Amino acid sequence: MSLLGDISVWSIYFSVTMVALISILLAALLVRERSLVYGSFMLAGIGISVSGLIAFLGYQIIAAAQLIVYVGASVMLFIVSLSMLGNIKVKTMSIYKTSIISTIAFVAFYFLINTVEKELGYELGPTIVTSRTMSEFLTSEFLTQLFFISVSALLALISAIYIAKKGGAGKDE
Amino acid sequence: MSELLIEIYKITASLLLALGLGTVLSSRSLVKMLIGAEVMFNGSLLYLALIGTVYPYATAIFALLAILIASIELLLAVSIVILYYRTHREPEVIKTIPEGDR
The missing domain is CATH 1.20.120.1200 (NADH-ubiquinone/plastoquinone oxidoreductase chain 6, subunit NuoJ)
Structure with a gap:
């Protein structure tokens, strides 16, 4: 060597x-x-x-x-x-x-x-x-998991906005 | 991959998990506990990446989804902690119980 x-x-x-x-x-x-x-x-x-x-x-x-x-x-x-x-x-x-x-x-x-x-x-x-093979895996074998995580992310975003708004509303009162 | 590199990865993952646990238990602050939990997440992610070299694509997708979930959880926990701090004006989660209430 x-x-x-x-x-x-x-x-x-x-x-x-x-x-x-x-x-x-x-x-x-x-x-x-x-x-x-x-x-x-x-x-x-x-x-x-x-x-x-x-x-x-x-x-x-x-x-x-x-x-x-x-x-x-x-x-x-x-x-x-x-x-x-x-x-x-x-x-x-x-x-x-x-x-x-x-x-x-x-x-x-x-x-x-x-x-x-x-x-x-x-x-x-x-x-x-490789990214190509990973994309194929993700959209074929793991599509259900991706769907559920996307829905969870959306729910988390809505919850975070609600919590932040609730904190601001409480302060104004 | 040489045995030495595998040992380095194993020791690093174990230490991150242990020090993360120590951080969680060392303080009563919500935020400090959250940071310790995130350190433990990083240690477990490293260990998953090491073990998962046997099935690389499944491991890569699991790791990606775990990173996404951890990011979502961190952002949500931040908003809860900020709301808690606005309400109670202190970061500590456990209060001393007064004598009369015991």
């Missing part, structure tokens, strides 16, 4: 490790963060790094959807809404209790994930997902 081949492999290892470390670091800082606005910015950072990790697996379309829809629209709206409420600070539990809970949860989740991966029996690895 040439040196260039080695560099590309090590660059993938390095990139994946760095992006994973960024997401873990942001999640760890979020636990003790008292300001809600800064916490929501950390959530956006976690969303961006997770989309990078998903892109490395070969799901570039899903990574783009995560960036555009989840981080770019929902989380940004979340940040703007929280900023309008002012800089609210909340109390957090002591670091020792949080560490114990997180450690136990990590061990349990890792054991669960490991068991499922071993029982699966297939070799995991990066894949290629």
Whole structure:
């Protein structure tokens, strides 16, 4: 194998490790963060790094959807809404209790994930997902699910408008 | 894909789930709990993407639909939290019960 081949492999290892470390670091800082606005910015950072990790697996379309829809629209709206409420600070539990809970949860989740991966029996690895084939799947095999989610999105939009209006009407009275 | 990369993905997904759970339990604030739940969602999405490389197209569609549902849920939760904050003027969800009412 040439040196260039080695560099590309090590660059993938390095990139994946760095992006994973960024997401873990942001999640760890979020636990003790008292300001809600800064916490929501950390959530956006976690969303961006997770989309990078998903892109490395070969799901570039899903990574783009995560960036555009989840981080770019929902989380940004979340940040703007929280900023309008002012800089609210909340109390957090002591670091020792949080560490114990997180450690136990990590061990349990890792054991669960490991068991499922071993029982699966297939070799995991990066894949290629093309948008044309994905569109065909979505409109043929998953049309019912798409319909129900579209209806749910419409109902959620109507509910959000009603809740916002109700809050404004209450304030005027 | 090398075992090392798979381990990195598994550890990252587990840590995101665990730290998200820690965030949810560490505070009484509604918004902080919501943010912790979203961190757990990101961890589970990463794990779904890793395991689902066996069936890539079905996994891609499930992940896409999960992202859509999570976005809808986040937006709706934001409006509820803002309404709660306007009514109660505080972000905490659990109040101390007065002595006489216990």
